[in-house]
Amino acid sequence: VANPTAARLAAGRTGTVAVVVPVFDSWYFAKVVAGVEAVLKERAVDLLLYAVDSEAARQAFLAGRGAWWQRGDALIMVDVRLTDSESERLARSGSRIVTIGSRTSIFSSVCLDEERAAALAADHLMRRGHRRIGVLAGDPHALHFTVPALRLGGFCDALDRVGRLPAPELIRSGGFSVDGGRDAMANLLDLDEPPTAVFCLSDEMAFGALDEIRHRGLRVPDDVAVVGFDNHDLAPLFDLTTVGQDVESIGAMAGRLVVQAMHNPSEPPEHVNTPTTLVVRGSA
Amino acid sequence: VANPTAARLAAGRTGTVAVVVPVFDSWYFAKVVAGVEAVLKERAVDLLLYAVDSEAARQAFLAGRGAWWQRGDALIMVDVRLTDSESERLARSGSRIVTIGSRTSIFSSVCLDEERAAALAADHLMRRGHRRIGVLAGDPHALHFTVPALRLGGFCDALDRVGRLPAPELIRSGGFSVDGGRDAMANLLDLDEPPTAVFCLSDEMAFGALDEIRHRGLRVPDDVAVVGFDNHDLAPLFDLTTVGQDVESIGAMAGRLVVQAMHNPSEPPEHVNTPTTLVVRGSA
DNA sequence: TTGTAGGCGTTATCAG
């Protein structure tokens, strides 16, 4: 029964991976971490968890006051924004890095094609005849969290290609939460000319939106159609049409990449693209 | 910028807490960990995450092949079963320990009064006139996971006190998952004499149960009443009556206890009881 | 093959 701390000091390796998420108590991130954990456990690698839940926390983390890079020999950053200069500084820190949800050339990454995924939703809604389409997005000021911007951009681009770029008033922030989704939906429905369909950047926001719609006695999808994103475990119960992704396997893949990078630090970065599929149910 | 590994070896402290959960991608555990993480972050303590998702994994962990007690100087065990002899061995390992969801005299703990909480549900259903009450419980063979037995016991005791101990066929395992809850509910409804009410040991099982009930064209609460447990973020959307607990503050409390124990190892264990309240909505 | 000395980068102690 050896002492890991001494072993680490002597060997110069910690056998530990740090996982950084924007928040923790959300379906998506819990699933991702579960996927990572399963892989790391079977490789006997420890998992250190950091939540970086604001831009200030993000900067503090990257400034490295806690010298996190000495605590683990690799880092998985899940949907946390990285500027180019920050990336380069990380690369120089010597720890192997894998990003989830965003892609930099110098690190391995596992992403889904946000543009294509959002286009799935856009095309579906267009095909069903919707022309006035709202969006429940993330908080544009949440700079630490990257995915929302990419996903929103992809959706707007897809609509733009057919000359249907949504008016700014149709894009609302739902903060990626159920309550936020409900409030944002309420705002959309209060418009003089409310949208006939709404694309939610996460299923959790869609759940809130559906609740608000029902609460007003409107019908889904006849009065308002709703498309979500994630294929949350509870999406079938809400009969929610959604862009599905296999979140646990995203985490597992990142875990595999990071272990690989630990064993073979000189390998070039590997970029994995994760599939998304439109899961059509009754809400759109 | 000091090297934490060397500091740990020299000081004999790691500044790290290990958190052990049965599973990870479930609403309850994600919230608990979020609560712990928030407290540990502000104390600059690292969080190591282990999932012990089976009895084999539990025993492997406690056998200590990975020498986890040298990796952190304290341990938070969330709803993981501990026998008396295991507890004593842990106590001798020298690391400070806090348990969540179960209580041992030698370690600090944060629990809710499972008996009282379950009685809230039992009394409510009795008061509404239900006499034939089913239960959606956990897998009785999931020995690594402690809470189900306590909660089930509390509920049955409460019914027993009024001479209404549920028949064995009315107690079904829903595996603490949405799909498990749906299947278990289906089994109950297929009985010759189905229950008029069901108590689900978690809201997630209740969601599945509600879905199955609706799917059969039955009415809630007239045909079948449903009470859940947790007050999940989505419980309001299902109009679910449930026994509510403040999960995040449970995690935060455990975090505080563990930090306190790290600074003051000689303090006697402290036992915190967390409140539960019946949140009455439309399902029962 | 088996054994041993040196060093990993701190902390903490003990002289000065």
Add this chain to the structure above:
DNA sequence: CTGATAACGCCTACAA
């Protein structure tokens, strides 16, 4: 109070 020095416990390279 300041500054040198001995652990901390293991890994690894080198020697026997």
